[in-house]
Amino acid sequence: MEDTQPVLQKISDGALLPLDGERAVSFIDGKFPYTFYFSRLTQGDWQTYFEGVVYTTQNQRESQLTVLDMENPGIDLVQQKLIRVEGYRGDFASKPGWQAKIMPRHLRPAAWLLRFVGPCDGFGEDRPFDPECIEVGLTAAWGITEPGKMSGYEGLIHRFAPVTAEHRRKFYRASSESRVVGGSRNGKTIHALRHRLLFSFYDELILSVDGYKVRDQPLTDLNDIRNDMDGFHKVKAVELLFAGASKSADAGQGE
Numbered sequence: 001m002e003d004t005q006p007v008l009q010k011i012s013d014g015a016l017l018p019l020d021g022e023r024a025v026s027f028i029d030g031k032f033p034y035t036f037y038f039s040r041l042t043q044g045d046w047q048t049y050f051e052g053v054v055y056t057t058q059n060q061r062e063s064q065l066t067v068l069d070m071e072n073p074g075i076d077l078v079q080q081k082l083i084r085v086e087g088y089r090g091d092f093a094s095k096p097g098w099q100a101k102i103m104p105r106h107l108r109p110a111a112w113l114l115r116f117v118g119p120c121d122g123f124g125e126d127r128p129f130d131p132e133c134i135e136v137g138l139t140a141a142w143g144i145t146e147p148g149k150m151s152g153y154e155g156l157i158h159r160f161a162p163v164t165a166e167h168r169r170k171f172y173r174a175s176s177e178s179r180v181v182g183g184s185r186n187g188k189t190i191h192a193l194r195h196r197l198l199f200s201f202y203d204e205l206i207l208s209v210d211g212y213k214v215r216d217q218p219l220t221d222l223n224d225i226r227n228d229m230d231g232f233h234k235v236k237a238v239e240l241l242f243a244g245a246s247k248s249a250d251a252g253q254g255e
Contacts, residue, residue: 019229020228025110029106036085
């Protein structure tokens with residue numbers, strides 16, 4: 001599989017990410033490009049994805065087994081939202097249930113590209129933070145330049161009101177929550193995910209955004225921001241609000 005890193009457009013150059021535009025991802029396998037087209041991914045779709053993520057640890061005789069599965073819910077998301085594909089031979093896509101016939105080696109990169117969202121490298125280094133209007137910057141893959149090549153956006157800005165003590169308490173408590181099933185000796189520890197909390201924090205604290213558009217107009221109205229912002233972007237922006245950006249952070253992971 002060839003490199004699927006997107007070609008980034010800088011928001012400072014006037015590029016705006018179309019939240020209501022057709023969602024597509026594209027990559028090359030061997031000599032041939034494959035392009036997947038999706039119906040719009042709603043916050044409910046992202047909530048289903050996060051709820052499918054499995055993060056557990058289990059004590060064994062002389063070791064501990066940790067499972068972090070984001071691949072299966074990502075593949076499920078692709079199959080559920082996929083509406084058409086380009087690049088394949090045959091007429092399989094004209095038959096009911098065709099999405100299930102696509103091989104995992106293609107479903108996995110498609111899911112990864114849908115989740116390609118991370119901190120904008122170097123964002124905020126040129127000036128101090130304003131505690132009353134905290135800015136975080138994202139980089140995201142979105143759209144294609146041509147079959148096999150992804151486009152993306154650099155410098156997507158989210159501005160937040162100050163985090164209260166209650167927000168901070170809930171965030172760090174949710175980060176450390178877990179429950180044990182089956183007893184302490186050989187039991188399985190299920191680690192809690194905090195996506196619901198991050199969605200609610202985003203809607204409570206967001207003040208404005210730059211770099212997005214809906215209906216071909218910049219996204220400025222606060223209610224529109226809450227309703228139209230991509231759910232995965234919400235989660236990544238709030239994570240940065242609390243944890244900050246790490247140079248080693250991987251785009252597309254989330255939670």
